[in-house]
Each structure stands twice: as C-alpha cells, then as structure tokens.
Amino acid sequence: MRTIVEPFRIKMTEPIRMISREDRQAALEAAHYNVFLLDAADCHIDLLTDSGTGAMSQQQWAALLLGDESYAGSASFKRFESVVKDITGMNYVLPTHQGRAAEGILAATRVSKGDIIPNNTHFDTTRANLQFVGGKPLDFPSGCAQDLTSNEPFKGNMDLQALKNCITEYGADKIPFCMITITNNAGGGQPVSMANIKAVKALLDEVDIPLVLDACRFSENSFFIKKREPGYEDKSLLAIAQETFSYADVVLMSCKKDGLANIGGFIACNNATWEVDFRNSLIMREGFPTYGGLAGRDLEAIAIGLKEVLDDDYQTYRHGVISYIAKHFEEIGVPIVQPVGGHAVFIDAKASLPHIPALAYPGISLVNALYVEGGIRAVEMGSVMFGQWDAAGHETPASLELVRLAIPRRVYTQSHFDYLIEVMEKVWQKRDALTGYQLDYQPQYLRHFSGQFQPIGE
Ligand code: F0G
Numbered sequence: 001m002r003t004i005v006e007p008f009r010i011k012m013t014e015p016i017r018m019i020s021r022e023d024r025q026a027a028l029e030a031a032h033y034n035v036f037l038l039d040a041a042d043c044h045i046d047l048l049t050d051s052g053t054g055a056m057s058q059q060q061w062a063a064l065l066l067g068d069e070s071y072a073g074s075a076s077f078k079r080f081e082s083v084v085k086d087i088t089g090m091n092y093v094l095p096t097h098q099g100r101a102a103e104g105i106l107a108a109t110r111v112s113k114g115d116i117i118p119n120n121t122h123f124d125t126t127r128a129n130l131q132f133v134g135g136k137p138l139d140f141p142s143g144c145a146q147d148l149t150s151n152e153p154f155k156g157n158m159d160l161q162a163l164k165n166c167i168t169e170y171g172a173d174k175i176p177f178c179m180i181t182i183t184n185n186a187g188g189g190q191p192v193s194m195a196n197i198k199a200v201k202a203l204l205d206e207v208d209i210p211l212v213l214d215a216c217r218f219s220e221n222s223f224f225i226k227k228r229e230p231g232y233e234d235k236s237l238l239a240i241a242q243e244t245f246s247y248a249d250v251v252l253m254s255c256k257k258d259g260l261a262n263i264g265g266f267i268a269c270n271n272a273t274w275e276v277d278f279r280n281s282l283i284m285r286e287g288f289p290t291y292g293g294l295a296g297r298d299l300e301a302i303a304i305g306l307k308e309v310l311d312d313d314y315q316t317y318r319h320g321v322i323s324y325i326a327k328h329f330e331e332i333g334v335p336i337v338q339p340v341g342g343h344a345v346f347i348d349a350k351a352s353l354p355h356i357p358a359l360a361y362p363g364i365s366l367v368n369a370l371y372v373e374g375g376i377r378a379v380e381m382g383s384v385m386f387g388q389w390d391a392a393g394h395e396t397p398a399s400l401e402l403v404r405l406a407i408p409r410r411v412y413t414q415s416h417f418d419y420l421i422e423v424m425e426k427v428w429q430k431r432d433a434l435t436g437y438q439l440d441y442q443p444q445y446l447r448h449f450s451g452q453f454q455p456i457g458e
Contacts, residue, residue, distance in 0.1 A: 006410070007311075017044070021372065033364070034453055046377045048378070052261075057308055063297075064300060066297075067298075076303075088251050094266060096267060099252060100265075107129040108133060110176045111134070121184050123181060141156075151338050153228040154228065155188065160196075163178065172207035181216075182218055185216070189337075194240070214252050215244075215245070217257050221244070223342070237310040260305030261298065263298055264299070318407075319342070324414075333428065335348040344404045346405075349403050361401075363383070363401050364453060366380075374420075374423030374426070379448075383397040384447065438453065439451050
C-alpha cells in the first residue's frame with residue numbers, strides 16, 4: 001500500500017489557526033526574527049521540536065489517574081523503574097524532570113575542569129552542561145556524516161580512529177567517560193549501528209573508560225538497526241534496544257522524545273558508587289529520588305510511553321511519514337540530509353541558499369521564510385546553534401548549516417504534511433530573494449534560544 005495510515009484514530013482535537021501573512025511578518029519582527037520567541041498560537045504547524053510535543057495515547061491519559069503523588073516510595077516510581085530496568089538492563093534508575101537535568105547531574109558529579117568528553121556529536125544542552133563545569137566536549141562523527149548526500153545507512157556512527165587518537169593524545173585519565181548519542185540529533189538525526197556501539201565499547205573497555213548513551217531516540221535507532229543492519233531484521237525493537245543498552249555503563253534519556261511523554265527524563269547506571277553521587281546531586285536539584293522533579297502521574301505516562309514506542313506499527317508509521325515528506329522535498333529539488341533521519345527532515349541550508357554566507361546564517365533565513373510563507377515553525381541547526389564564538393567577537397561557523405523540521409509524535413495528519421510540502425515549494429521558488437541575518441544580541445550559552453536577529457540590508 002502506498003498510503004501511510006496513522007495507527008490510531010483521534011478522540012480529542014486541539015484547534016490550530018492560521019494568522020495572515022501580514023500578522024506573521026509582524027509577529028516575527030516582534031520576536032526579533034527568532035522563531036523561539038514567537039507565540040505558539042501564531043504557528044500554524046509547529047515543527048520546532050519533537051521534544052515533549054507528542055500526543056499521549058488513551059492508555060497514558062488513563063494512567064495519569066493512577067499517579068501516586070507520595071513524596072517517597074510511590075507506586076508510580078516502582079512502575080516507572082521496572083519498565084526502565086527492563087528496557088535498559090540498568091540496576092539503578094533515577095528520574096529527572098527532563099534530559100538536560102540528567103546531563104547536569106552527570107557533568108556535576110563526574111567531570112572536572114579540563115576533562116575531555118568525546119561523543120559522536122554532542123547535543124547543544126549536553127555540550128553546555130559539560131562546558132559549564134570546565135569540561136571539553138569533542139565531536140567525532142564518522143567521516144560520511146559531513147557528506148550530506150551520502151546514503152550510508154549509519155551516518156550517526158562514531159569515528160573509531162578519531163576516538164583512538166583522542167585517547168592517545170589526552171590519555172584515558174583525562175576522559176571520565178565517552179558518550180554516544182542515539183540517534184545523532186545534531187548530525188541530522190542519523191542512526192548509530194549496533195556494530196559501532198559494540199566497537200566503541202570494546203575500545204573503551206581496553207582503557208577503562210565508561211560508555212554513556214544519550215538515548216532520547218533509542219527506539220527510532222532500534223528501528224533503523226532492524227531495517228538496515230544484517231542480523232537484526234527478525235529481532236523485536238525491544239530486543240534490539242536491550243542489546244544496545246547492554247553496552248552502556250550509564251544511560252541518559254529525555255523521555256520527551258521516545259518516552260512519548262510531555263515531560264521527564266532519567267539517568268540510569270550499573271555502578272553503585274556513581275549511583276550514590278547521582279542520587280545526592282539529584283536530591284539537591286530535582287527532588288527525592290523516587291520522583292526526581294516529576295509528578296507521580298508523569299512517571300506513569302512515561303512507563304507506558306516507553307513500551308508503546310517500541311511497537312513496530314508505530315515506528316513503521318513514524319518512519320513512513322518522515323520518508324514521505326523527504327521524498328516530496330526531493331521532488332521539489334530541496335537538498336536534504338540523506339538518508340532521511342528518524343525524527344525530522346533536515347534541509348541543507350548552505351546548499352539551498354548559496355548566496356548567503358555561513359555567518360549571515362542561511363538556516364535562520366530559511367526558517368524565517370517558512371514561517372512567513374505558511375506559518376511553519378522549523379529550527380536552525382547551523383552556526384547559530386553549533387558555531388563557536390567568544391567574547392571578543394570571533395566566530396567560527398559550524399561545519400553544517402541545517403534546518404530541522406522535527407515531527408511531533410502522533411500529532412499531525414497526512415494533510416498537514418501535504419500542506420507543509422506546498423509551503424516548502426513556495427519558499428523554494430523565492431529562495432534567490434532571501435537575505436541573511438545578523439545577531440544583535442546573544443547570551444553566553446545556548447544563544448539560539450534567546451538571540452535577537454536583524455535582516456541584513458533591510
Ligand atoms: N540529548 C539530545 C540528543 C536531545 O535531542 C535533547 C533535546 C537533549 C539531550 C536534552 O533533553 O530537552 O529533555 O532537556 N532535544 C530537543 C530537540 C530540545 O529539540 O532536539 P531535554
């Protein structure tokens with residue numbers, strides 16, 4: 001069958017509206033040309049993120065009523081803990097209010113000034129948390145990750161040779177842990193193969209460096225392994241996830257993605273000493289270890305979401321939707337990261353707008369054009385998010401200038417995606433007239449969230 005059929009029907013609706021082009025233009029100007037500063041009500045289709053924006057199932061909504069809001073030892077925690085233990089195989093599980101809280105705990109307890117932390121590619125909050133405590137996050141994506149047109153099946157893989165060189169250069173003592181992010185969000189949502197995870201773990205074992213998995217999108221990664229890695233085609237997504245986690249010493253997760261929940265995260269590990277450090281840090285920042293900054297009902301929703309996300313029909317539909325958008329973008333001629341990733345379509349803004357230099361932020365230009373044209377909110381993942389800059393005003397562009405259209409889970413229907421394709425086509429026809437942007441204000445960290453822009457030459 002050609003048609004992608006959502007494996008659910010809709011029981012409750014949420015209105016969305018389209019404001020006029022003039023109003024969109026005015027809203028964008030008032031938001032300093034930064035779509036993060038727009039009101040959500042002014043966004044017709046919101047593809048800013050797939051994080052915490054999903055729709056819960058009837059089972060999740062029903063489970064909210066079972067939430068045990070006891071401060072300590074709640075039944076909801078027990079249910080949450082048991083599901084996380086089953087999937088990850090970890091002995092210790094600590095809930096956090098979202099992924100970056102887990103990152104903050106890991107950084108505060110295990111990273112000293114000058115430490116090196118390798119990853120396939122650090123997500124921006126991970127990088128910021130590590131830098132905040134004086135760590136030096138380094139990215140070692142596989143060579144093919146930079147070639148956006150290469151159809152390699154596992155472009156999220158870590159470059160083993162680069163990791164080896166890093167260990168030789170800095171010494172294992174300077175590396176408190178190594179990370180792998182599945183899927184590699186900052187690198188285009190690309191998956192990491194089981195073979196790569198295994199090989200990284202084997203290399204780290206030789207020098208006693210623990211492996212930390214950033215597992216926000218573990219089920220999407222498992223789906224890619226099932227579809228693309230020989231030997232896994234007949235395994236269940238759960239079995240693939242379990243094997244993936246068997247190579248990890250610590251798992252960090254934002255449950256706002258593959259937890260199918262609107263809030264939540266966790267940090268899980270096998271090492272009793274690390275667990276004590278994590279727990280003490282958690283109590284200071286997040287709350288008692290059996291709720292960790294969440295309500296009991298949130299733990300219930302996550303416990304169910306973590307199981308639903310491993311359903312084959314759900315992952316087949318999700319991947320089908322994203323491939324559908326990608327196929328139509330390709331027909332229009334829009335250069336996208338190949339092969340399409342697990343949670344989003346990534347557009348190559350550099351190739352789309354070659355007349356806009358990297359430090360005039362072609363990604364911001366494309367994002368803003370999509371908003372003005374059709375009320376679509378996307379996000380820049382280029383020099384604004386990942387570039388390096390210092391107080392003296394020196395700025396180094398990121399290696400890639402991408403625009404991400406992240407697809408919220410179980411939220412939009414096929415006609416929303418057809419509309420998106422139409423808007424993209426219109427923007428594409430006008431691309432030569434789009435202009436670059438300059439930053440008028442930027443905070444020290446995570447400037448994409450609150451930076452203020454001005455169009456150049458207007
Ligand atoms: N790691 C990865 C790979 C992520 O994509 C994110 C969040 C986090 C960690 C942090 O989790 O938001 O729960 O604190 N990514 C969102 C996104 C924000 O839009 O991709 P969080």
